[in-house]
Amino acid sequence: MTNGKAFTGSESTKKPRGSVAVFILVWIASLMLKRAPTPDGSKCDHPCEPTRRKNVAQLPRLPKELFRAHRTAWRERAAARVLFLEQQADRERCRGVADRAEQCRREKTLEGIARQLKEAGRAISARRRLFSGAAALERTWANVRATDVMLLTLCAEEDLPGRSADVLSHVEQHLRPVDPLRIQVSAAAERMGTKGPLPGDRGLLALALSASYDALDAEYSRVRSLSIILRVATFFVLLGAAGLAVWGWYCPDSLNMCFLPGGKNFAACPSGEVPLKQGNVPSDYAQRVDVLVTEAAGLAGAALTVIASLRRIQGTSSPYMLPLSAALLKFPTGALTAFIGVLLIRGAFIPGLSDLDSSPQIMAWAVIFGAAQHLVTRFVDERARETLSDVGRPPADPEPDGPKTAKP
Numbered sequence: 001m002t003n004g005k006a007f008t009g010s011e012s013t014k015k016p017r018g019s020v021a022v023f024i025l026v027w028i029a030s031l032m033l034k035r036a037p038t039p040d041g042s043k044c045d046h047p048c049e050p051t052r053r054k055n056v057a058q059l060p061r062l063p064k065e066l067f068r069a070h071r072t073a074w075r076e077r078a079a080a081r082v083l084f085l086e087q088q089a090d091r092e093r094c095r096g097v098a099d100r101a102e103q104c105r106r107e108k109t110l111e112g113i114a115r116q117l118k119e120a121g122r123a124i125s126a127r128r129r130l131f132s133g134a135a136a137l138e139r140t141w142a143n144v145r146a147t148d149v150m151l152l153t154l155c156a157e158e159d160l161p162g163r164s165a166d167v168l169s170h171v172e173q174h175l176r177p178v179d180p181l182r183i184q185v186s187a188a189a190e191r192m193g194t195k196g197p198l199p200g201d202r203g204l205l206a207l208a209l210s211a212s213y214d215a216l217d218a219e220y221s222r223v224r225s226l227s228i229i230l231r232v233a234t235f236f237v238l239l240g241a242a243g244l245a246v247w248g249w250y251c252p253d254s255l256n257m258c259f260l261p262g263g264k265n266f267a268a269c270p271s272g273e274v275p276l277k278q279g280n281v282p283s284d285y286a287q288r289v290d291v292l293v294t295e296a297a298g299l300a301g302a303a304l305t306v307i308a309s310l311r312r313i314q315g316t317s318s319p320y321m322l323p324l325s326a327a328l329l330k331f332p333t334g335a336l337t338a339f340i341g342v343l344l345i346r347g348a349f350i351p352g353l354s355d356l357d358s359s360p361q362i363m364a365w366a367v368i369f370g371a372a373q374h375l376v377t378r379f380v381d382e383r384a385r386e387t388l389s390d391v392g393r394p395p396a397d398p399e400p401d402g403p404k405t406a407k408p
Contacts, residue, residue: 072133074319075124078140082120085147089113092154106154113150116143134224137319145213152206160197160205164189167205167212173392174215181208219391223320226387230325230380238332241295244339248291253283257290257342261357270294270342270362291339294366298338301370302330309374309381326384330377334370341369 093110097103120143123136152163168189175182185208188201248255258269260282266273267285270293274285306327342365344350356362 074137075140078120078124078144081144082117082124085113085144085151086117088151089117089147092151095156109150109154113147116147116150119143120147134320142217149206149210149213152209153202157197160202161189161192164192164197164201164205167209171208171212174212174219175208179211181211184208216392220319223322223387223391226384227320227322227325230322230329230384234325234329234332237329237336241332241335241339244336245292245295249288252286252288252290255291255343256283256286257294257346257362258282258285258287259346259356259362261355264357268356268358268362270297270359270366272359293363294339294342295335297363297366298335298341298370298373299331301338301367302334302373304367305334305371305374306330322384322388326377326380329380330373333373333377337373337376338366338370341372342366 089110092106097106120140123139123143126136128136152167155163164185168185171182171185181204184204188198188204191198192201244255258267258274260267260276266275267282269285269287270290271287274287277284309327342362345356345365356365
């Protein structure tokens with residue numbers, strides 16, 4: 001038995017060593033296969049094949065993460081746009097010119113396009129982290145728009161009239177009517193439709209398209225900044241409402257919200273009626289949850305105004321959820337206005353409402369004050385609608401001054 005056990009033990013120690021050796025050999029073979037050049041079907045007789053092998057402007061292979069399904073809609077749209085621009089750049093790369101200096105400039109431009117598309121692909125497939133969506137979005141579309149402008153400088157002469165119409169449409173959406181670039185592009189597009197392009201028209205179209213993209217970025221930056229301001233304001237208002245609730249929990253007598261109605265044997269508090277006791281002052285009847293219950297009622301009133309405002313809400317093509325940021329501000333503001341309103345009634349600030357008779361009456365007034373926050377936040381809603389309406393619309397020209405009367 002002893003020999004048998006020893007024999008078995010020796011066999012068991014040899015088996016893992018053999019399996020480890022086999023695993024190491026398989027791993028080394030897999031590494032060698034990965035490093036081995038894979039046959040490419042595109043190496044057939046193709047007129048652009050020397051450029052594919054030797055040209056440094058060869059477009060980089062986009063990451064595999066670019067082709068997988070993304071969780072956000074803008075990443076899907078950006079990935080499709082990157083693939084389209086890659087095809088357009090591949091087409092321009094296959095088109096050569098006789099002038100060597102012009103060919104060199106084309107290759108340098110294609111190098112820039114390759115870098116721009118690579119950066120856009122990295123931004124799309126980057127790992128999503130907290131508060132990183134806006135940065136990835138801006139990085140993606142900045143590179144995509146720069147690629148579009150560079151492709152305009154490479155397109156053929158016969159394609160310029162068609163591109164001029166697209167550039168003119170984009171310029172009219174984002175530049176002022178009296179902008180010199182808009183005026184020149186309009187004249188050039190009209191001339192190219194009949195007489196063809198002139199030598200300087202290509203640079204003019206590229207400059208105008210870049211300026212319109214800059215104006216679009218400025219419009220989106222205003223939407224983004226207002227959305228960030230509203231989110232920060234929502235956080236601080238929510239922090240204030242939560243601080244009042246914590247204060248009322250630990251020091252209920254300092255935030256007394258109870259009423260002593262005449263002829264009643266109880267104190268009316270937001271959380272319920274409390275029987276009167278001999279020798280107690282009004283602050284002795286305050287409960288820990290009074291402030292929290294009042295703010296909850298104000299929150300319910302704010303929710304009603306949010307639901308009512310949905311009938312006027314409109315969809316937007318902006319990537320930043322500005323209407324949602326404006327709606328979220330209403331909830332903590334309603335809780336805060338409910339607390340302040342009941343506190344003003346408790347302090348006899350509003351004539352005729354110095355004493356409330358029951359807890360349901362207090363809660364009803366808290367709901368009313370919570371809904372009244374719309375008197376303050378409606379200005380924020382109007383500002384948000386104006387900011388969204390400015391996206392895709394050129395700024396209005398300043399009105400000329402009226403005729404001045406000459407002094408005698």
